Structures are given as structure tokens and as C-alpha cells.
């Protein structure tokens with residue numbers, strides 16, 4: 001029995017779509033190993049539709065633990081519950097998304113299972129001869145890629161960088177098995193108490209989940225000019241990012257900071273406006289699928305990693321760009 | 335309060351080189367610094383000490399040179415340092431590193447908090463903090479952005495998560511990993527530097543911390559690096575230069591065409 005497991009993320013009463021990206025990864029691995037793919041979903045009040053959705057998106061089995069004491073993520077209880085499942089079913093591979101949950105839970109679990117864990121992978125594959133999981137990840141600020149394996153211990157564990165793959169499309173006809181599990185009180189003992197969640201209203205769209213990010217740097221000149229960035233992001237349905245310089249100046253809050261000491265993002269499109277492209281900034285966004293840069297300095301580093309570079313003054317370019325996109329969208333609407 | 339701060343010495347990120355054969359970092363000739371994200375952990379510890387009194391012990395696993403990192407932390411205001419250095423530790427992955435640090439932390443006696451950086455800028459995993467908590471069976475707050483209160487043997491913190499913040503309360507002792515938002519690291523003082531210079535930093539080896547041989551170093555590491563390679567730069571980087579009205583409109587057309595072509599709009 002060598003199942004491939006993915007962690008489906010259920011928070012604030014909803015399934016995180018990242019769970020479907022993981023299923024896409026998992027499907028590929030399970031096919032190569034000729035085995036079944038299972039998702040684990042834990043939380044409270046998990047709806048039947050959500051479980052069905054996991055099956056349609058590729059899970060052959062779904063392990064469900066639904067308990068009020070799992071309503072909010074707490075590493076101690078989540079780890080205990082998952083460890084019980086791992087001990088009972090012994091999957092070969094267990095992957096989770098490199099979100100704040102995955103990056104907290106997985107290292108905690110890996111230590112208890114005395115197994116290896118590779119962080120923030122962008123490529124997962126199976127080594128043919130050994131059937132080992134090959135885990136590839138960027139390291140050292142994206143300067144290198146390293147392929148890592150966990151040859152002697154099980155499960156082989158990895159966290160996967162959000163948006164490094166597409167979610168698998170739903171297959172309406174697909175059937176799967178649902179296994180409900182319950183655990184006694186001991187599994188829910190914790191030295192932590194969850195108090196509350198406070199939504200950050202300035203983050204309209206969660207940056208790490210955003211398909212499009214429009215980021216501004218010091219070139220904007222002053223805080224008010226960020227309105228242009230916000231407007232463009234809004235038009236494109238994207239989130240707002242910022243360089244550290246801008247955060248240090250208080251033009252934008254820290255949750256928006258992209259880079260080495262901020263967030264690592266990998267959206268489908270990253271538009272960098274008035275950002276020079278310091279290595280510490282690039283470290284957080286260079287795996288974006290498409291990069292467009294606007295900067296008045298033709299020698300700016302950011303152009304080296306851009307698919308399209310516009311050399312010019314952002315104060316001329318942004319207002320016109322915004323206007324033209326609005327026109328384009330209006331035309332589309334008619 | 336007794337606070338332990340594990341810090342790592344890392345190469346300055348802007349000029350890192352890799353050995354293509356062994357897949358390890360070439361450390362010679364590269365300037366080393368305290369992992370920049372660990373400065374926030376150090377600052378957090380110092381502020382707690384200023385408020386509640388107590389003692390801060392900095393620990394670092396690494397070659398003998400890593401003593402420099404410990405001294406820098408002491409110059410900032412930490413009290414004591416311990417270097418964990420042993421040939422047997424070489425090649426440790428995050429599992430083995432967490433094990434060694436957890437063993438050493440136990441060896442230092444009772445403590446209230448372990449405060450780590452969010453991640454090291456070289457390995458870039460962020461797994462060691464949670465790993466330490468797991469080995470020590472302690473409550474854990476990752477991505478900690480604010481300490482709200484410490485009282486009655488409990489700590490209440492704010493964590494930075496997707497879409498906002500979470501507040502949790504943990505029984506002490508506990509492990510924190512902190513993000514930049516938590517503090518603004520101070521610079522070492524002259525007095526601190528003098529103190530650090532004079533200080534002898536004890537070196538602990540595998541035997542001293544009672545580490546099991548099969549859990550440390552390369553041998554004790556469940557992961558193996560199979561291959562290291564440099565990412566292919568595939569970006570063509572077409573550039574459009576805006577010189578006047580006409581080129582401005584051309585540039586805008588280019589952006590819009592690009593967005594349409596890639597189905598981003």
C-alpha cells in the first residue's frame with residue numbers, strides 16, 4: 001500500500017483552492033507509482049460538497065476528520081490528528097502547500113515521524129529506478145535549484161510552492177471513497193488556545209494566493225502615488241505588492257512586502273513599477289510566470305528578469321495604461 | 335525570563351557561489367553575517383528582557399567561525415553564547431539541525447522561550463524553528479508579528495497569516511519564530527562590542543549535548559541532495575523605450591497585447 005497523500009486546506013469554513021493544485025501534483029505522482037491518491041481534510045463543519053469536490057479534482061480517497069476542536073488551525077492538535085492517520089495508513093508520500101499552515105505543520109510532523117521534509121518545492125517527480133520522490137526547490141534566494149530525496153524514511157514529505165502548478169480540472173463523473181475518522185480527547189490536548197482571527201482589510205486579496213500582483217517601489221516617489229498601483233491592481237483583479245524600501249518608509253504595510261525578508265510569491269503575472277530589482281527583492285518574485293517591469297533606468301536589474309520591460313516614467317505610463325485597460329474592458333463588456 | 339535564541343551564520347546573499355560537484359556552498363572568500371531574519375529574533379528577546387528581566391542565551395550550530403555571529407548578538411545585548419561545533423554535525427539537514435539545537439537547548443537548563451528567525455536566508459526552509467518545538471514537545475507560534483502579553487506563565491501573540499492575523503495564547507515554555515514586522519533591530523553598542531570581544535564562548539560538541547550519533551550530521555539526515563543546478567534564464571526581456579508621445583502609446587500597446595496574448599486580462 002503506497003498511497004500518495006495531499007493535505008487539503010480547510011480554513012474559515014472553506015476549502016482553499018490550493019488543495020486542487022496539490023491534487024494535480026499528487027495525481028501525476030500516483031500515476032507514476034501506479035497507486036491511489038488520497039486527500040486528508042481536517043476541520044469543523046466540512047461540507048459534503050467540499051469532499052465531493054476533492055474527489056472530482058482527483059482524489060481516489062478522502063480521509064475526513066471533522067471536529068469542533070479542529071475549527072481553527074493549531075499546530076499541536078492538527079499534528080496529533082494527522083500523525084494518527086499517518087500511523088494507521090502509512091502513505092509513501094505526503095505533500096502540503098507551502099502556506100503558513102503547511103510551513104508550520106509539516107516540519108512539526110516530519111520530526112515526530114523522524115522523516116525528511118523538503119520546503120517550498122516547485123517540481124516533484126518520481127525517480128524511475130527507486131520510485132523515490134524527487135523534490136526540486138529553489139534555494140539561496142533562487143540562485144540555484146536543488147533536487148532532494150528522502151531515500152530511507154517514510155513518508156517522503158514536501159511542501160509545495162503555491163501556484164507553481166495549475167489546479168486539476170474537475171471530473172464530474174469521478175467516484176471516490178470517503179473515510180470518516182474520529183479520535184478521542186487525548187488527540188485534542190494542547191498547550192495552545194486559539195483566540196481569534198483578525199482580517200487585514202488592507203489586503204483585499206491575499207498576496208500569496210493572487211494570480212496577479214502589481215508591486216510598487218521607491219520610484220513611486222510618495223505614498224499617495226500608490227493609488228495608481230492600487231487602481232491598476234484592482235482593474236486586473238490582482239493584489240498589491242511593495243518593495244522593502246516602500247515598507248520601511250511606511251507607504252505600505254509589511255504584509256505587502258515581497259522579497260527575502262518579506263513574502264515569496266509566484267503569480268501568473270508580476271508587474272514591477274519603480275522597483276530597481278535588488279537581489280533581495282528578486283528572491284521573492286523571480287519564479288513568477290510572467291514579469292513586466294516599468295522603470296526609467298534602462299540599466300535597472302529588474303529588466304534582466306522581465307519578459308517585457310518598459311523604460312520610461314511611471315507617472316506618464318501608469319495613468320495612460322489604466323485608462324487603456326478600462327477602455328479595453330468596456331469594449332469587452334459590450 | 336530565560337530566553338534562548340538560536341541564530342545562524344550565513345553567507346552574504348548577494349554573492350553566493352555553489353560547488354557544482356558536491357552541491358554545497360563555497361564558503362571561502364564570502365563574507366558571513368548573522369542571518370538577517372535572526373536579528374528580529376534577537377531584538378525581540380532583548381525587548382522582553384528589558385521589560386521582564388532575565389537572561390538571553392544565543393546558540394549557534396556551525397563551524398568555529400560562527401562564534402562571530404554569537405559575538406554580534408552579544409554586542410547587541412544578549413548575555414551568553416554557546417557554539418555548537420563538532421565535525422559530526424557537518425551535513426545536517428533541517429531534521430538533524432533541529433535535533434542538535436533541541437538537545438543543546440535542553441542542556442542549558444530551564445527556559446521560558448525559544449525565539450528563532452522565520453527562516454535562514456541560505457537554506458531558506460523555515461523548518462528548524464518548528465522542528466525544535468516538535469523535538470521539545472512545546473507549543474509553537476510561527477510567523478509571529480507581535481507579542482501581546484506575557485503573564486501567569488502564558489504568552490499571547492499575534493501571527494501573520496494569509497489574509498490577516500491570528501491571536502493565540504500558549505503556555506510557557508514555548509517556541510516562537512518571528513517575522514520582520516515584530517521589531518526593528520538595534521545596532522551593537524560600543525560597550526556591547528567590548529564585552530563581546532572579551533567573552534569566551536564555550537564550544538559544545540555532540541557528546542556534551544548527549545546527541546545520538548545516528549541522528550546527527552549527514553548520516554542522521556533523512557534528506558539527500560541529489561543534484562544542484564542553476565535555473566535557466568528563459569526570459570527574453572524585450573524592452574520598449576519611451577521617448578515621446580508615440581513611443582509612449584507603443585509601450586502601452588505592447589503591455590496590453592502581452593496581457594491579451596497570455597490571457598491575463
Ligand SMILES: Cc1cc2nc3c(=O)[nH]c(=O)nc-3n(C[C@H](O)[C@H](O)[C@H](O)COP(=O)(O)OP(=O)(O)OC[C@H]3O[C@@H](n4cnc5c(N)ncnc54)[C@H](O)[C@@H]3O)c2cc1C
Pocket residue numbers: 216217218219220242243244245246257258259260261262263273274275276277278279280281284294295296297300312313314315370
Ligand atoms: C538583509 C536584507 C533583506 C532585504 N529584504 C528585502 C525584501 O524582502 N524585499 C525588498 O524589496 N527588498 C529587500 N531588501 C532591500 C533591497 O536591497 C533594496 O534596497 C530594495 O528592494 C529597493 O527597493 P526599490 O526597488 O523600491 O528602491 P530603489 O532601489 O531605490 O529603486 C527605485 C527604482 O525606481 C526607479 N524610478 C524612480 N523614479 C521613477 C519614475 N518616475 N518612473 C519609473 N521608474 C522610476 C529607479 O530607476 C529605481 O530603479 C533587503 C536588503 C537586505 C540587506
Ligand SMILES: Nc1ncnc2c1ncn2[C@@H]1O[C@H](COP(=O)(O)O)[C@@H](O)[C@H]1O
Pocket residue numbers: 339340341342343369371372375393394395396428431435449450451452453454455457458459460461462463
Ligand atoms: N545552524 C543553526 N544554528 C542555530 N540556529 C539555527 C541554525 N539553523 C537554523 N537556525 C534557526 O532556525 C531558523 C530557521 O532556519 P531554517 O529552517 O534553516 O530556514 C533560523 O532563523 C534560526 O533561528
